[in-house]
Structures are given as C-alpha cells and as structure tokens.
Amino acid sequence: MIDLDGRRAAPHGVVARMAAAIYHRGPDEGGELFEPGVHLANRRLSIVGLADGKQPISNEDGSVITVFNGEFFDYPETKAKLEAKGHRFKTHTDTELIPHLWEEYGTDMVDHLTGQYAFCVWDQKTHEFLLVRDRSGICPLHFVTIQHDGSDWLLFCSEMKGLLASGLIEAKTDLTGINHIFTFFGQPGPSTVFQGITTLLAGRYLHLKPGRQKTTEQLKQRIYWQIDYPKEGDEDYGNDKTIDRYEELLVAAVNRRLRADVPVVAYLSGGVDSSLIVAMANKALGRPIPTFTISVKSEGMDEEPEALGVAKALGCEPVVMNCTPDDLRGGYPELIRAAEFPVMDTSCLALMNLAKIVHARGYKVALTGEGPDEWLGGYPWFKLHKGLNTFGNEIGYQLRRAFLRVSGQPRYSDAAIRKAHALVGGHNGWMDVYGLISLSKLRFYSQNLKEQLLSHSAYDDLDLNPAIGSWHPFHRQMYLGGRIMLPGHQLACKGDRIAMHSSVETRYAFLDEELLQFTAGLHPRWKLRGLRNDKYIERKVAERWLPREVAWRRKKMFRAPMESFHQTPAPADHAHGGDRWIEQVLSKESIEKAGYFDYEAVATARAKVNSMWKLPMRTGLEMGLSAITATQLWHHLYISGDLCDLAPVRASHGGTADAA
DSSP states (O other), X not given: OEESSSOOOOOTTHHHHHHHHTGGGOBSEEEEEEETTEEEXXXXXXXXXXXXXXXXXXXTTSOEEEEEEEEETTHHHHXXXXXXXXXXXXXXXXXXXXXXXXXXXXXXXXXXXXXXXEEXXXXXXXXXXXXXEOSSOOSOXXXXXXXXXXXXXXXXXXXXXXXXXXXXXXXOBOHHHHHHHHHHSSOOXXXXXXXXXXXXXXXXXXXXXXXXXXXXXXXXXXXXXXXXXXXXXXXXXOOTTHHHHHHHHHHHHHHHHTOOSSOEEXXXXXXXXXXXXXXXHHHHHTXXXXXXXXXXXXXXXXXXXXXXXXXHHHTOOOEEEEXXXXXXXXXXXXXXXXXSSOOOOTHHHHHHHHHHHHHHTTOOEEEEOOSHHHHTTOSHHHXXXXXXXXXXXXXXXXXXXXXXXXXXXXXXXXXHHHHHXXXXXXXXXXXXXXXXXXXXXXXXXXXXXXXXXXXXXXXXXXXXXXXXXXXXXXXXXXHHIIIIIIIIIITIIIIIHHHHTTTOEEEEGGGOHHHHXXXXXXXXXXXXETTTEETHHHHHHHTTTSOXXXXXXXXXXXXXXXHHHHSSSOOOOGGGTOOHHHHHHTSHHHHHHHOSBOHXXXXXXXXXXXXXXXXXXXXXXXXXXXXXXXXXXXXXXXXXXXXXXXXXXXXXXXXXXXXX
C-alpha cells in the first residue's frame, strides 16, 4: 500500500489482511515492512535460496527494498556481472538481484531482466517506486487506487482477492470485464471484472513518484517490451541452420527453467509440446523427470493413452490424475474462487486438480508446454482461416457470413464486424473463434447489457501495437494470441492462478524471451506450412528428440466435457454433496437478480443444446452456456452471495475509502 501524495502511515492491518488472502501463493514464510508512506508484505514459496530468501529484501545499506513473485532464470550470470561492478550480495536468492539492478540502472533495469516475475522496488532515498510485470504476463499483478485520509493510495497484489481483502474497496462488477469474457474467453486486461481494479499488462511497468507527480501520470502503464514483427516482406526466410538455432535456444530455455533448489517435475499430455519439453529435461538432468498427466474420463477427450506412450518411450513413470464429469460439477466453485473471474473453459478444473496432485507429492515447480500454439500457429482455426481465404479475404469473409445466415445464427452488422477487423489490421483466425463466442452476446445478454455494451468493440480496450497493420497477416493473428489468449486465459486460469492455488509454480520454456524474439523474425512458413503442418519448426526439432508419430501428432483440443452443465436438470452428484448450485444460479430468480442475461433465452438453449449435432453451432452454444454458468457462479461468490447455497468468498467490505 503506497501513499501517492506523500508519506502518511498506512492504516493498520490492511496489508496484513491482503497478504493473508494470498497465503496459498507462499505458505513457506512471510515478511513485511512498515514505513511512512508505504507498507509492503510478501508470502513466499521457497524455491531458490531456501534458507535466506525471506522478503522484503534490500541492498547492502537497506536503502532499496523489494517484494517479488517469480523467478529470474539467469540469476547466476546476472549476479556475477553485478558483483564485478562492486555490488555485494548477502543472500542466495534471485530476489536480491532487484535492488542491485535498480541501483545500477534505475528504470532501465527492466532491460536486464530474464524470467517470469512481478515485483515492486522502493528507493528510500528518492522515495520512488517501480512496479513491473514480466514480458509474457506469466506472473499476475493487479492494482487499485483509493481515497483514504485525504490522500490517493495505491494498493497492489498478485491476486484480486487480496485487494478485496483490504477492506477499503467494495466488490462491484465492471461490465467491460464481463464483455471481455464473452469476447476473448478470459481477461486480457487492463480492465478486470471488478470495478476499479486494473491489471498491469505484460511487459509494462508503473513508475511512481509520490508527492511529485499527479496520480494520473503515476498510473500510466509504460511499455518496456512487446513482441514486434518485421514489416511484411522483411521476414527471415531462414536457411539450413534455422532449425539448429531454434533447437539451441529451446534447449537453453529448458535448462534455465530446471534451475531450482527444489526438485522440478513436468506436465505431460502426450502432444508434441509437453513431450519435447520432457525429452529435453531428461537430457539435461541425466535421468527421467517426474511427469504428471490428466486423464479426462469422457469419450474422445482422454489424453492418457498418448501420454503413457510418450512416458514409456522416454523412460518416465507418470502420475495420472483422473477427471470425471462429477469432478467438474463438484469442483467448479473452487476453480472460480481460485481464478477470480468467470472461467468458461472446463479443462481448467482438471489442471487445477493436477496441481493439487503435484503439491500432494511434495513438489513445488512444474514445467509445462504452453506457448507454441499461440506463437507458432498450432490452433485449428488458423488452418481453417487459411483454407477459407484461399481465394481471397473478401471471399472468405462472405463464406462465413453465408454460413451464419444458412444456419440461422444471430449476426452482427457488417459495419460492426468491419470495425473490429480494422482495429486488428484485418480479419484473422482469432476473429473466427472469438466471433463464435461473441454470438452469445446477441443470444443471451439482457436488454440492459445489450444497450450498454453492444455498440462498443472489445478490441478497442486492448491498446494494441500500432505497427500491427504493417505485419504479415499471419503474424497479426500470432500477436493477438500473445496479447489476449496467453495472459488472459492460458497463463491465468490454466496457469498461475490455478497452480499457485496449490502452491505450485509453473514454468514455460516456450515463452523464453530469446526464443520468442527469434521466432518472431522468421517467415510464417516456419510456423504454418501448407494447411496441415503447424508449428513446423518445432516439429522439425521434435523429430530429433521424439518418435516421429509424436513429433507430428495432430493437436487434440484439451477440454473437459461441457454437457454436465447443460443437462436439465443437472444430475445428482453425491460424491461432492450435490450440485444444486448449477440449477440455483441458472434459475429465473438468480438470472434476473444478477441482471446479466435473458432467462428465457438461457432456458431455451439449455433445453435444446444436447439434442443438437456436434457442429460449430452446438459448440458455440455450449461455450456460451458454460460462460453464463461461470458468470452467475462468479457473481454469487464474489459480488452478491445470494444466488445459491454455496458459501461466498469472504472479504472485508464497506471500508471508509472510495475507489478512485
């Protein structure tokens, strides 16, 4: 908690409550610092420097202090460079890099950071602060400003529930955030589903100078890194050494992410991404790395056979975690509590339970294979987009519009669609899949929400790189995946929030900074070649490490069955004490009380969805109903507490401060 106007004392107990709300992120130890104008606290998950890494941590004379979440994977190399410049270290933790980097470089320290991180550094001498988030948005950082005791205060935390626990703000819905759920599947930021709470975007920082700058200037998010592609026509076509270089960078990225003072494990699905990470980790360790696999007990969704085949080929003995439809219905409330926003992707619950198994086996760190689908064109909609546009973008566009007309789906106006295309530099594969879920706004929004939200394009909220229009069309869609899908969904409700809910840190070799920048410069033919060969350069490397059938295995969209939400009424679930919450949050009374959706439209869709063929229309309807169920549940848990029998998230509300 930082006084933006000067050096008043923070109110007693506020930051302690915030830290207690995120105890699960760091159960190993805690620490705090209370000085005029600032109160810092940390909960620590001990991974590097186990004995002497308690935070806050300072420089030699105690004048520069930091609290930190994450890992600096180049810690040994950066420490050696700083020591050569005369800096003296007193601990064995990578956290101590921060105060020394600030001393050496000031705000330019952000150019010397490698890893996944969110931190605050405070200089006591100059009374200035720097809040920073990593380049890919792996580690979260949220903030809110309030009026208290005549001053503007900034509160920041790794999770939004910590801000709510302060007792100085009230949980209220931000409809912009709800609109993002029904556009992007997640929360890409900076808006959130809570009024007043803002997400610090990936590759951004805040530079605060209390008492010397206006609050609006201090809250300006400054960009220190964002992915940048060559202008169309200037891409690197590569040569015989291109695959070698990609392999070299990926091996180095895996090796760095094995650095820890605790054992490291890996998630294994049997697909090429996780399998390649496991193979490289085995080589680096000189032994098989422990692996953890999800088995979704539903027809057509189980990855266990593929994962066990890869594990056998690589000499690993995987731990297998089963996930059933009963688990989905019974465990979803815990998922929403952990994620803090409506989660429409049912597979997130399976991943949350996988992290529980990792924790139960005594581990704290897991490698994962996230990233290539976004940066190398691995999703099926990229191929569909390329195929539909074979004879030109306009013909492809008209084919999509014709499909909606013939299938009887609701449609946006041509003007609204063209506006969205203009904002992102033209139509692309993400527009196809986001367009599918966006139809749920037309189907299900209440009249009030339609009036407030439908005239506004959610793409206007994203602060996109203005250079996007100069890039190759393929790279425009890669950029959107990195800006929206990764930080707003994959790294949030499939990554940090659900892993740290069980005190597990997930690490992402495919999101290594050097690897990303190298890949960005390559021509699209190294990413999607033809209509079938996605993630081409990765798969060419994988041929060297894995059986060919694994290296070229087609992507299986990982998700848990959605039907269990949509059966009317939902079946009894005795193992979890009943799933009455589904019917309760979707009742006429609850839907009208929350005010987001049209009850008749929801009831009609629930009644017919399971009788529809497995076509895009049904998938879109299922996704919409899952989003509605999750939104109603989130509203109950975090906002009202009166839509079902479940206990809401307890946070102190009704303090004396007002959100600024």
